[in-house]
Amino acid sequence: xxxxxxxxxxxxxxxxxxxxxxxxxxxxxxxxxxxxxxxxxxxxxxxxxxxxxxxxxxxxxxxxxxxxxxxxxxxxxxxxxxxxxxxxxxxxxxxxxxxxxxxxxxxxxxxxxxxxxxxxxxxxxxxxxxxxxxxxxxxxxxxxxxxxxxxxxxxxxxxxxxxxxxxxxxxxxxxxxxxxxxxxxxxxxxxxxxxxxxxxxxxxxxxxxxxxxxxxxxxxxxxxxxxxxxxxxxxxxxxxxxxxxxxxxxxxxxxxxxxxxxxxxxxxxxxxxxxxxxxxxxxxxxxxxxxxxxxxxxxxxxxxxxxxxxxxxxxxxxxxxxxxx
Amino acid sequence: xxxxxxxxxxxxxxxxxxxxxxxxxxxxxxxxxxxxxxxxxxxxxxxxxxxxxxxxxxxxxxxxxxxxxxxxxxxxxxxxxxxxxxxxxxxxxxxxxxxxxxxxxxxxxxxxxxxxxxxxxxxxxxxxxxxxxxxxxxxxxxxxxxxxxxxxxxxxxxxxxxxxxxxxxxxxxxxxxxxxxxxxxxxxxxxxxxxxxxxxxxxxxxxxxxxxxxxxxxxxxxxxxxxxxxxxxxxxxxxxxxxxxxxxxxxxxxxxxxxxxx
Ligand SMILES: Cc1cc2nc3c(=O)[nH]c(=O)nc-3n(C[C@H](O)[C@H](O)[C@H](O)COP(=O)(O)OP(=O)(O)OC[C@H]3O[C@@H](n4cnc5c(N)ncnc54)[C@H](O)[C@@H]3O)c2cc1C
Numbered sequence: 001x002x003x004x005x006x007x008x009x010x011x012x013x014x015x016x017x018x019x020x021x022x023x024x025x026x027x028x029x030x031x032x033x034x035x036x037x038x039x040x041x042x043x044x045x046x047x048x049x050x051x052x053x054x055x056x057x058x059x060x061x062x063x064x065x066x067x068x069x070x071x072x073x074x075x076x077x078x079x080x081x082x083x084x085x086x087x088x089x090x091x092x093x094x095x096x097x098x099x100x101x102x103x104x105x106x107x108x109x110x111x112x113x114x115x116x117x118x119x120x121x122x123x124x125x126x127x128x129x130x131x132x133x134x135x136x137x138x139x140x141x142x143x144x145x146x147x148x149x150x151x152x153x154x155x156x157x158x159x160x161x162x163x164x165x166x167x168x169x170x171x172x173x174x175x176x177x178x179x180x181x182x183x184x185x186x187x188x189x190x191x192x193x194x195x196x197x198x199x200x201x202x203x204x205x206x207x208x209x210x211x212x213x214x215x216x217x218x219x220x221x222x223x224x225x226x227x228x229x230x231x232x233x234x235x236x237x238x239x240x241x242x243x244x245x246x247x248x249x250x251x252x253x254x255x256x257x258x259x260x261x262x263x264x265x266x267x268x269x270x271x272x273x274x275x276x277x278x279x280x281x282x283x284x285x286x287x288x289x290x291x292x293x294x295x296x297x298x299x300x301x302x303x304x305x306x307x308x309x310x311x312x313x314x315x316x317x318x319x320x321x322x323x324x325x
Numbered sequence: 326x327x328x329x330x331x332x333x334x335x336x337x338x339x340x341x342x343x344x345x346x347x348x349x350x351x352x353x354x355x356x357x358x359x360x361x362x363x364x365x366x367x368x369x370x371x372x373x374x375x376x377x378x379x380x381x382x383x384x385x386x387x388x389x390x391x392x393x394x395x396x397x398x399x400x401x402x403x404x405x406x407x408x409x410x411x412x413x414x415x416x417x418x419x420x421x422x423x424x425x426x427x428x429x430x431x432x433x434x435x436x437x438x439x440x441x442x443x444x445x446x447x448x449x450x451x452x453x454x455x456x457x458x459x460x461x462x463x464x465x466x467x468x469x470x471x472x473x474x475x476x477x478x479x480x481x482x483x484x485x486x487x488x489x490x491x492x493x494x495x496x497x498x499x500x501x502x503x504x505x506x507x508x509x510x511x512x513x514x515x516x517x518x519x520x521x522x523x524x525x526x527x528x529x530x531x532x533x534x535x536x537x538x539x540x541x542x543x544x545x546x547x548x549x550x551x552x553x554x555x556x557x558x559x560x561x562x563x564x565x566x567x568x569x570x571x572x573x574x575x576x577x578x579x580x581x582x583x584x585x586x587x
Pocket of ligand 1: 211212213214215235236237238239250251252253254255266267268269270271272273274277287288289290293305306307308361362507
């Protein structure tokens with residue numbers, strides 16, 4: 001078998017000029033498939049160093065001059081052009097609601113196979129793209145192969161651990177043609193970035209502590225444990241419906257899908273809609289007063305107890321073990 | 326206003342959901358329902374015609390038992406429903422599904438233009454969430470997906486959508502395609518009158534031939550991906566302890582033992 005030479009495009013997300021954690025995961029996954037090129041939408045990166053360290057041979061900067069140029073169909077058209085120009089046969093994106101729309105448009109435009117929410121991506125002996133996916137609240141694992149020569153894959157965050165490449169990439173910055181509005185009928189009336197919390201992003205964090213209705217709205221024990229673990233705070237829909245936490249941090253089938261290394265659910269019953277968004281997590285820990293709560297059926301470690309007592313004690317002990325207190 | 330709302334019949338979330346050996350969703354002996362998230366789509370469509378007049382048509386693609394999905398939509402109050410089915414559709418991927426739904430929407434425009442196509446945000450079986458986007462592409466309609474808020478005024482649709490890190494407000498003239506999230510509304514329960522009307526309603530069935538589609542372009546053989554393997558995950562072997570005053574410390578110890586404090 002000859003080594004694949006077609007480049008792989010990794011559409012890297014960024015914030016404040018710096019790559020998000022998912023960006024480095026995509027590059028790590030991408031470089032196992034072929035020479036990986038980062039695609040950076042918007043203003044150029046402050047520093048291409050992290051992209052180089054994770055193996056990016058090229059960084060294609062695609063300017064997005066207007067809000068309409070940032071809509072999924074517009075971005076997809078720009079990516080299709082870039083895939084054509086570079087001869088890339090795989091495009092990787094970080095899973096998310098917006099990314100799936102871009103991926104679908106791109107696959108539609110290029111005739112590529114579409115594989116969303118993959119937890120792993122590889123090439124088989126013939127160079128075909130093969131992905132692993134979880135289904136039915138992660139109670140099933142599927143492996144699928146692309147049947148056509150090109151594939152668009154969205155990768156779940158934390159599915160791959162970002163590691164620097166043995167040999168860094170050159171990360172040669174090339175400015176590509178700007179994205180253009182694909183549909184003149186659609187107007188962006190308003191686009192506002194939602195304020196990021198001081199804690200890690202729930203969709204990306206490798207530790208997430210989720211509080212449910214059992215918190216009765218008092219999230220201080222949940223936040224305290226999240227901080228002791230250096231993790232993010234998440235919530236169930238009951239919590240966001242009550243307005244105790246913003247909708248952004250809702251974990252589940254209709255919210256953010258997460259697969260952190262560690263999930264802690266406190267006062268969370270483990271309803272199927274919630275499970276669908278977290279059951280692929282590495283280790284699942286639950287604290288619940290009800291010994292019959294469904295979450296205990298799929299937890300690796302459960303404590304039947306009151307979160308208001310268990311969480312602060314756990315946080316204090318974690319800080320002690322880590323030598324922070 | 327003439328609105329087509331696309332709905333899907335999916336295995337009940339509480340049922341023992343599984344895959345067949347060739348990687349398709351196993352429907353044998355598994356209770357199905359209208360995808361819950363499509364109830365929000367039906368609700369959104371009904372509210373728009375209740376305010377502005379017009380009709381709502383429910384459209385589904387699927388085998389015989391998928392009729393239950395449009396029946397539920399009829400119970401909620403949609404005016405009529407159609408189902409597309411064909412043996413050749415088995416194993417269709419999202420691209421084929423979108424192509425078929427698009428052809429059916431076009432056919433529904435034979436007796437008057439369709440102003441709006443409404444879908445749910447995702448089907449709770451596959452959860453790919455890509456059919457609305459592909460359908461908009463096929464129909465060349467403005468795409469206003471993942472609406473948490475939706476309004477139509479003076480022939481213009483406006484939606485608010487919350488993406489991963491941003492909130493957007495988008496506008497486009499009708500006709501357009503909209504998908505709605507479960508935040509968009511609270512779906513109604515069918516009223517008695519709706520249940521009676523749904524019982525009497527005829528649901529026409531269209532085949533690929535009726536839609537002028539080539540069977541070779543759909544179904545498993547035309548799919549752009551193939552499932553190599555589908556396997557149930559072994560259940561987690563968990564430990565559950567009862568807090569007797571040291572539950573928090575034992576939790577911390579568990580994390581330390583499993584290298585999760587590193
Ligand atoms: C279409 C649809 C989509 C949905 N999507 C989502 C989704 O994406 N995400 C989501 O989360 N939900 C979703 N839901 C809602 C979901 O079905 C559940 O209702 C929700 O997840 C329950 O939240 P909860 O666990 O916080 O509350 P509950 O189910 O009320 O559970 C609270 C738990 O807290 C425990 N408890 C109470 N007091 C304490 C205490 N002091 N200490 C410890 N434990 C305590 C109780 O024993 C109980 O188990 C969806 C529902 C629908 C219909």
